[in-house]
Amino acid sequence: MTNKELKQRYANAYTTYxxxxxHATAELNKIKMLEYEKEMTxxxxxxxxxxxxxxxxxxxGEGSV
Numbered sequence: 001m002t003n004k005e006l007k008q009r010y011a012n013a014y015t016t017y018x019x020x021x022x023h024a025t026a027e028l029n030k031i032k033m034l035e036y037e038k039e040m041t042x043x044x045x046x047x048x049x050x051x052x053x054x055x056x057x058x059x060x061g062e063g064s065v
Contacts, residue, residue, distance in 0.1 A: 013033045013036060013064045015056075017033060029064055
């Protein structure tokens with residue numbers, strides 16, 4: 001997975017987490033976000049903040065649960 005793909009998957013998981021109607025879906029996407037954050041840290045990438053993620057993610061997109 002490229003750095004760009006990793007950041008897009010993180011954005012998708014974030015958007016799905018924020019918009020999820022159920023607690024389980026939100027929690028599963030929070031777990032995915034933590035996994036992506038760990039990978040970004042290992043690669044030396046900055047973890048995007050909320051402002052940087054605004055409008056970038058897709059609800060239910062690749063990388064989300």
